[in-house]
Amino acid sequence: xxxxxxxxxxxxxxxxxxCFSQVKGAVDEDVAEADIISTVEFNYSGDLLATGDKGGRVxxxxxxxxxxVRTKCRIWRDGVLxxxxxxxxxxxxxxALPAERWGSGLREAHRNKSRPHSRGEYNVxxxxxxxxxxxxxxxxxxxxxxxxKIRWLPQQNAAHFLLSTNDKTIKLxxxxxxxxxxxxxxxxDEDGRLRDPFRITALRVPILKPMDxxxxxxxxxxxxxxxxxxxxxxxxxxxxxxxxxxxDLRINLWHLxxxxxxxxxxxxxxxxxxxxxxxxTAAEFHPHQCNVFVYSSSxxxxxxxxxxxxxxxxxxxxxxxxxxxxxSRSFFSEIISSxxxxxxxxxxxxxxxxxxxxxxxxxxxxxxxxxxxxxxxEYLRSKLCSLYENDCIFDKFECCWxxxxxAIMTGSYNNFFRMFDRTTRRDVTLExxxxxxxxxxxxxxxxxxxxxxxxxxxxxxxxxxxxxxILHTAWHPAENIIAVAATNNLYIFQDKVN
Amino acid sequence: xxxxxxxxxxxxxxxxxxxxxxWGPAGLRSYQQALLRIxxxxxxxxxxxxxxxxxxxxxIHNTLQQLQAALxxxxxxxxxxxxLFLGEEDFSLSATIGSILRELETSMDETEPPQNPVAxxxxxxxxxxxxxxVFLEALSSRYLGxxxxxxFFLDIDTSAVEKEPAPAPPEPPxxxxxxxxxxxxxxxxxxxxxILGS
Numbered sequence: 001x002x003x004x005x006x007x008x009x010x011x012x013x014x015x016x017x018x019c020f021s022q023v024k025g026a027v028d029e030d031v032a033e034a035d036i037i038s039t040v041e042f043n044y045s046g047d048l049l050a051t052g053d054k055g056g057r058v059x060x061x062x063x064x065x066x067x068x069v070r071t072k073c074r075i076w077r078d079g080v081l082x083x084x085x086x087x088x089x090x091x092x093x094x095x096a097l098p099a100e101r102w103g104s105g106l107r108e109a110h111r112n113k114s115r116p117h118s119r120g121e122y123n124v125x126x127x128x129x130x131x132x133x134x135x136x137x138x139x140x141x142x143x144x145x146x147x148x149k150i151r152w153l154p155q156q157n158a159a160h161f162l163l164s165t166n167d168k169t170i171k172l173x174x175x176x177x178x179x180x181x182x183x184x185x186x187x188x189d190e191d192g193r194l195r196d197p198f199r200i201t202a203l204r205v206p207i208l209k210p211m212d213x214x215x216x217x218x219x220x221x222x223x224x225x226x227x228x229x230x231x232x233x234x235x236x237x238x239x240x241x242x243x244x245x246x247x248d249l250r251i252n253l254w255h256l257x258x259x260x261x262x263x264x265x266x267x268x269x270x271x272x273x274x275x276x277x278x279x280x281t282a283a284e285f286h287p288h289q290c291n292v293f294v295y296s297s298s299x300x301x302x303x304x305x306x307x308x309x310x311x312x313x314x315x316x317x318x319x320x321x322x323x324x325x326x327x328s329r330s331f332f333s334e335i336i337s338s339x340x341x342x343x344x345x346x347x348x349x350x351x352x353x354x355x356x357x358x359x360x361x362x363x364x365x366x367x368x369x370x371x372x373x374x375x376x377x378e379y380l381r382s383k384l385c386s387l388y389e390n391d392c393i394f395d396k397f398e399c400c401w402x403x404x405x406x407a408i409m410t411g412s413y414n415n416f417f418r419m420f421d422r423t424t425r426r427d428v429t430l431e432x433x434x435x436x437x438x439x440x441x442x443x444x445x446x447x448x449x450x451x452x453x454x455x456x457x458x459x460x461x462x463x464x465x466x467x468x469x470i471l472h473t474a475w476h477p478a479e480n481i482i483a484v485a486a487t488n489n490l491y492i493f494q495d496k497v498n
Numbered sequence: 499x500x501x502x503x504x505x506x507x508x509x510x511x512x513x514x515x516x517x518x519x520x521w522g523p524a525g526l527r528s529y530q531q532a533l534l535r536i537x538x539x540x541x542x543x544x545x546x547x548x549x550x551x552x553x554x555x556x557x558i559h560n561t562l563q564q565l566q567a568a569l570x571x572x573x574x575x576x577x578x579x580x581x582l583f584l585g586e587e588d589f590s591l592s593a594t595i596g597s598i599l600r601e602l603e604t605s606m607d608e609t610e611p612p613q614n615p616v617a618x619x620x621x622x623x624x625x626x627x628x629x630x631x632v633f634l635e636a637l638s639s640r641y642l643g644x645x646x647x648x649x650f651f652l653d654i655d656t657s658a659v660e661k662e663p664a665p666a667p668p669e670p671p672x673x674x675x676x677x678x679x680x681x682x683x684x685x686x687x688x689x690x691x692x693i694l695g696s
Contacts, residue, residue: 141549167549229552248552277560279553298553331533331564335557385529388561389536394554 016480017496018443020436022121025489037485039472043152046476049122049483051490052147056132058164062125122492126175128217131166143168149234167230170245172221178214182206226252226262233283239290246283265313282342300337320362322369332384340396345405352408354399359410374420377412379450379461392466400475411470415486416446432484432491530568537562
């Protein structure tokens, strides 16, 4: 799954010139809580981009087919000049269009009539309510409908499948297109009224007629009642048949076809809850080895487990932990070491973890310490007391790899996000804001001033807006296109070369 | 909100930065006390209609433990996450604060070993932590379809819901505390003030 289809995407964060492409979402200063984006995920091809929000909704964007070429040929010369438009729709990913897709290709080309060279923009494809708020009567507790994670399944036919989860329930959704309807039924009228079968004297074969494209989402499986604690992660296995779901204390393995049973593969709940000092914060399957997964903890450790070794993977195969630096020890050491996200590289050779102040890259063959550590916002280290008080210290930032694994990205405060190029060792801070949202405008690097004289264009630490957090980001699997969720807005940035 | 809080604690942070290499005992103590205050506040505020984040609760609890150790109190942790999950607000608040108080009380006394709470805010406090792990086990096994409804109810200790006359808040026995007016006395006093919301 390495970025092979990248078509020569260059090395990484800093050799690229990131430009604004699109922003989705309301412009209002008043942000409705339900509109806050809680997860962002590209599918395997990058054609589809899904977002989940606190209101339990899923919005899927589809990339418009690029390079729509229209040629007009004049065929009549004598005064009557109908235009014979010959439209070729070419998919940027260079896969041949199956015959039935040609039809919808034409339709999309018509939509792009006014912008003949659409640069592959993402537009709304489907919106649906995935989860509703629930009430647990037994415990007198509300169950939030917020979508914690979305994970796509690899595409196997014309339909798309994704898993979406809230704190308690995982759902498998099927998203399918319908662009034809049948007409000429024997047993019912065009109005839908049933015809009297005894009155039918002749039979006809219904014919398929084109209709406006309709995208339908339907829940195909509901995986419920297996988690006592809050689900923080789901991960589809490379066997494409199973997936894992992790909550604070347990990890369960599911088969995508079976909803009434799951296998518990990790359980860190102590016999006596009073002894609880550590929780599971994230989990992921290895991208190629279907028996291997990792999970991270609130104490800054990562455990790699092999499901072949035993049914209950309480004993890890590998244990990753960086020894603490005694000189920087404080009351907040443990909290800031808590890992908020863990992601395998596309190659499967490395994994990346995000804690409060840094991103670390680990070589799976070396458990003693990470091979790379990148500071995200070290200037916050002296502000930890305030950040503890206003709860920001508990924010869970995600991180992601570029398609070729040469760069990594993660979010910060003040709508800043950070990119680290692993080859050139350079990093950049960029901002997602409506002020920089002219089409194809280059993003200017931002800098935070930590003390002393503030230079022009720098922003001081005390002026940072801690309510503008970028927790969720995603990188296109093959190209240099990134999606950044800033509260209720989704920004899409592209490399200029693109 | 962030600005206001910063104003409140900017002194602390300035102190932290200026005295980075030279923590005076008074400065350190007031810093630790402030953190203790903030942490207890958080525990109080974590109750609500939704189940609180277990991760956040565990991290705060671990920080509280460190603070207690630093304030020369022997750690005797009793994490009560279960009452929070039960959502019984009165029970859980008193249980939580009760257990924290219990820790502070028993750990301050060097001669007497930790026993049942000396100053329980209510009778429920003693009983709740016990059935909860079992309660949740029963709950989870029920979710996974292992046990019938009968087994589920057998595990619940119903003494929690049996009403008993609540004892009047007792006078803390003098042999458990340092003399009134000492730092520990004032500390407890201060904590009680926060809890009672005065």
